[in-house]
Amino acid sequence: MQNDFVLFRTKILGNMRVAIVYNEAMPELYQKKKGNKKDLDFQPHFHLDAPDPISEFDYMEKCLQKAGYEAYSLNIMDNLNTFIKDYDKNKPDVVFNLVEIFHDQPRLEMNFTGLLELMGVAYTGAPPMALGTCQNKTLTKRILSSLGIRTPRYKIIKDLNRSFRLGLRYPLIVKPAWEDASVGIEDESIVYNVDALKKRIEYVFNSFKQPALVEEFILGRELNVAVFGDKELKVLPISEIDFSKMPENLHPIVSFQAKWDPMHEAYHKTIPICPAILEDSIREEANKMALQCFRAVGVRDYSRVDMRLSKSDNKLYVLEVNPNPDLQEGAGFMRSAKHAGYSYRKMLNMIVDLAYARKLAASNNQHSVKK
Secondary structure (H helix, E strand, C coil): HHHHHHHHHHHHHHCCCEEEEECCCCCHHHCEEEEEEHHHCCCCCCCCCCCCCHHHCCCCCCHHHCCEEEEEECCCCCHHHHHHHHHHHCCCCCCCCCCCEEEEEHHHHHHHHHHHHHHEEEEEEEEHHHHHHHHHHHHCCCCCCCHHCCCCCCCCCCCCCCCCEEECCCEEEEEECCCCCCCCCHHEEEEHHHHHHHHHHHHHHHCCCCCCEEEEEEEEEEEEEEEECCCCCCEEECEEECCCCCCCCCCCCHHHHHHCCCHHHHHHHHHEEECCCCHHHHHHHHHHHHHHHHHCCCCCCCEEEEEEEEECCCCCCEEEEEECCCCCCCCCHHHHHHCCCCHHHHHHHHHHHHHHHHHHHHHHHHHHHEE
């Protein structure tokens, strides 16, 4: 069915124009920097190049062009008029939406898709409501818990003038309530007593100007379960973050440093394994939970559900639902896609076509109503 749609698009419509839209207000920060092995006191597992999203967007553009699309990239640089003027000029058939932050505020991510909805623009990924829901970790946990999906027990802390006897079992992990991409999650986020808890909550308040989410820390295996599709969903092979090489002085978590700092030891000691070696019953339950999560919060096209398999009770706990996760080649979602048999170019192709299929369906529905 997917191949038939692509054939229809190519033969009848000609080349489809795709705008890869992102928002990097200071792209100069991503000038290629390389680390030096001599500065390290550990053996690196990965390259020491700093992450460079701008290069990734350029690579995505080239891949889509090779797949037959008329693709170009656009950095709106915190200016909505930049997008509106470009849309009026180029009239892209699909916007590949990679806008994750606006004016340094992740909570405004949903607003850009709201603009796309108002303009009637076809775009990839999650709609506004899903983005807003997932940005609010507490709301997401409440929705999942109402469906019987296990998440770590938690409390949301909004001020320091309260008791810190929370009724939760230590160790605890303290996170900013409205961030993603592991922002605000560091080795110090794991706390073992009330004094450390209060200190970390105060850090979140002062550094991020938002409530703190305090969860029971689930010691165990970390699993990334990728889901692809819109009306018809497919769970991709499960990936695992292997902490077995993590030194004793670092907690087994995917911290901000583990994701983004190639000069930090955690970056090199959180090693992905795909597919994860799991018992059939655990794999089946993880797949089922991921689909439930996908539908519950209303994400679409591509998503990654992060889970922990508890060492103490061998049960799965959902940590987070990630709409529009990182699409770098080799990152979590694309790693699972590769092991499902999809090349990087093919998966980008399929995501774009899902968005365009929605546009055609909406157009047909409007035509039917007018009749």
